[in-house]
Amino acid sequence: GQQVMQIPQYQHVQEGEDFTTYCNSSTTLSNIQWYKQRPGGHPVFLIQLVKSGEVKKQKRLTFQFGEAKKNSSLHITATQTTDVGTYFCARRDSNYQLIWGAGTKLIIKP
Amino acid sequence: DTEVTQTPKHLVMGMTNKKSLKCEQHMGHRAMYWYKQKAKKPPELMFVYSYEKLSINESVPSRFSPECPNSSLLNLHLHALQPEDSALYLCASSQGPQSNEQFFGPGTRLTVL
Numbered sequence: 001g002q003q004v005m006q007i008p009q010y011q012h013v014q015e016g017e018d019f020t021t022y023c024n025s026s027t028t029l030s031n032i033q034w035y036k037q038r039p040g041g042h043p044v045f046l047i048q049l050v051k052s053g054e055v056k057k058q059k060r061l062t063f064q065f066g067e068a069k070k071n072s073s074l075h076i077t078a079t080q081t082t083d084v085g086t087y088f089c090a091r092r093d094s095n096y097q098l099i100w101g102a103g104t105k106l107i108i109k110p
Numbered sequence: 111d112t113e114v115t116q117t118p119k120h121l122v123m124g125m126t127n128k129k130s131l132k133c134e135q136h137m138g139h140r141a142m143y144w145y146k147q148k149a150k151k152p153p154e155l156m157f158v159y160s161y162e163k164l165s166i167n168e169s170v171p172s173r174f175s176p177e178c179p180n181s182s183l184l185n186l187h188l189h190a191l192q193p194e195d196s197a198l199y200l201c202a203s204s205q206g207p208q209s210n211e212q213f214f215g216p217g218t219r220l221t222v223l
Contacts, residue, residue, distance in 0.1 A: 033210070042200055042214040043153060088152055096208045097166065100152035 004032075004091055006101030014109050019076040021104035023089035031092050032065060032072040037103075038085040046074075076106075084108055114215035116201050122221045125191060131218045133184040133201030141207040142184040144176060145200040147217070153200055159184060160207040191222045 005024045013019050023032060031050045035043040047056055049065035049072060056063045060083075062075045076083055089101040114135045123129050133142065141160050145153035158166035159178040167176075173195075175187040184201055201215040 031210075042216050043212075044214065045211040048210045090152075092210075095166065097155055097158065098153075098212070103150075103152055105150075 004029075004089055004099060004101040006089055006104060008104055009102065010105045010107060012107045012109050013079050015081060016078050019079050019083070019106050020073055021087050021089075021106075022071065022073050023101050024071045025091070026070070028069045029065075029072075029091050030069075033090045033092070033098070034063060034072075034074050035088045035090060036085050037088065041085070043088065079106070079108060081108055114201055114203055114213050116199075116215035116218050118218055119216065120219045120221075122223065123188070123191065124223050125193070127191075128187070128189045130188065131186040131199055131201075131220075133186075133215055134182055135203045135213070135215075136182055137203065137205075137213070138181075139203035139205050139209075139213070140181060141204045141209065142178065143202040143204075143212065144174075144184070144186050145202065145214075146195075147198040147200055157186075158207065165207065188220075191220075193222050196220055196222045 007022050011019055033048045034046040036046055037043045047063050052069050053067045054065040060077045064073045086103040086105045088103045090098040093099055117132045143158050144156040146156055147153045155168050156170045157176045162178045162181055173190050177185040198217045198219050200217045202212040204212045
């Protein structure tokens with residue numbers, strides 16, 4: 001199946017700065033999910049987006065699904081140390097299995 | 111109870127050993143999954159059980175053998191592994207095979223010597 005391309009691989013930010021990770025697909029996505037994995041931890045489901053142009057917020061996190069349903073983003077406002085981890089996007093294929101992006105690691109500079 | 115538990119947390123085994131990884135959930139979920147995750151990579155699907163039947167086997171070598179004794183338990187039997195099989199093995203569950211959200215366990219960190 002079609003992969004989802006996720007960038008950047010790493011992002012270093014000062015605490016309080018914003019963070020954004022992007023997922024792109026060459027084909028239309030029926031859905032996109034976002035997961036967070038803390039260092040040494042396991043993936044935790046954050047959200048699923050299914051509608052064109054959808055924007056959802058969870059406190060300082062804003063999730064967007066593009067109008068053409070070929071891209072998605074996760075934006076964190078005013079990062080905190082608790083935000084550290086790797087953020088993965090994933091799409092569900094026709095068998096409902098997850099096809100994962102490579103992940104973006106958020107690193108807070110001391 | 112809203113969690114998936116896995117035992118052991120860590121496992122070191124030789125290439126001739128036989129060991130088993132265990133996963134348990136009491137959320138009434140009817141789909142359960144085994145993933146393998148190498149460092150700095152996303153999880154890689156190995157097996158899916160749907161209503162206690164193996165529904166997906168992602169071309170996993172036969173040295174990995176899954177088992178679903180009942181709707182709450184999922185095992186992964188390991189035999190004659192290779193050092194490149196060293197990874198974090200994650201179990202996950204979802205309400206059904208078509209459900210949106212997968213709940214992951216903490217994983218078993220496996221080292222094959």
